[in-house]
Amino acid sequence: MYLALTGSRIRHGDALWSGLATHTIKAEDQAAFLDRLCATGDPESVLRGFFVPARRETDRPVLEAIARHFAQPSFSDIIASLDRGAPSDEFAAKTLATIRTRSPTSLHVAWRQISAGLTLSMDECMKMEFRILNRMLAGHDFYEGIRTAIIDKGSTPRWRPAGLDDVSVADVDAYFAPLGERELDL
Template sequence: MDFDGGDEIRFERLGRAGVVTLTRPQALNAVTHRMVRALDKALSAWERDHGVDVVIVKAEGRAFSAGGDILHIYEAGRAGQPPVEFFADEYRLNARIKRFKKPYVALIDGIVMGGGVGISFHGSQRVMTENAQFAMPEVGIGFFPDVGASHLLPDLGGSFGMYLALTGNRIRHGDALWSGLATHTIKAEDQSGFLDRLCVTGDPETVLRGFFVAAKREIDRPVLEMISRHFAQPSLVDIIASLERAATADEFAAKTLATIRTRSPTSLHVAWRQIGAGLTLSMDECMKMEFRILNRMLAGHDFYEGIRAAIIDKGSKPQWRPASLDAVRAADVDAYFAPLGDRELDL
């Protein structure tokens, strides 16, 4: 079955299931424009196909998907041709997955970040094994948590979504399950049996009852209470001040503050406003907001500087502009959220 995914993404009809496999393990299954377009075609076909009761998305190799193909984005942007259409199609796909009328099961056995989150966590069942790790680390490369993070993260209790957005920290499957990011956890060794049974029945909830193994939360309660206290503050400045007050006596606060101070100041301001705004927006409204931000990020400095430091000159320190949180003006942040006129995202 071919939806023009080439050797980057494979599509199969197995029993009652449409099965999608990401097949770029050497690139940690980084999401490309071709993969986005192919998956969109497959979902269009399978939503109408009465022989398909469930869609399953999985991946080859040790990562589900480590994000988007940021090296390509960097090179295109530096050549004066930022790949706006890639992001437009990706965001449309994210929104389509959210409103997909059939069960959409993401089986995550490895790291999932950025673009990988966009094609997995908006589905009806997000199933993680003990090998899974989740992160939205975009503020560390001068970007922002996109692919629907403004819809996904605000729903997490205890300001946990704001914490993940502003730090970019990784969590494992137990914390993903506790927070509501994952809907189920299973053993890695049970994946084949789970997939076989799901393809036969096409009924994920019934099958998951037989394979679900509850994963323990790893972040202990005192730390969760600190996250809730610090990251529920009414502004980014107040979050930083709260962490600063606690840092002299508390290791968690000191470590978290040190992490945040390495991130792009502009990205932090944008992410804070974005996650707060997403609390009252629909998925489609979130994607339109993110597309506005995206266009400004691609025209700015920090995104390319962040990729340079992380990928091109690995391990070097990014030189953010502005370099400090208090140097980012409110008007500059406002500009990221301003309407695009006739260039608004069409969903």
């Protein structure tokens, strides 16, 4: 949830530690890894041969802060937790400041998407992603984000709606509604 709401990135050690990745290999070994994989057809053996242990890059206090703030039962509870912590907690203050620069609509959609995805099949997740993608491309904030990041660098985005509390449940529901005849067929 933290990555989805902040746009933060993780490196290979954190990906391995968190379970997003199962193995790490050196970048310079990638070609040899693929050659051996093609030659043997035995991914487990090849992975064992190229595996390089990785330490997590994020330190324990930050991981604990992420767990504390982002394990809340709703998006508004996450914001409230960060807001309560911000006066005395540098992580909470910086994270809240980052979140407040993001599209309010996208934040609400991302929270629901991650939450809903926990109980969906892969096909259902792909259909949900396709619906959201179609609605994002038809909306304002996606292009506003591109404008302020690439075209008018440094300008402040004008999100619609502008505030976290201005996004209605109906606004978010619309991103998840079926697409009719344009629905993804798997």
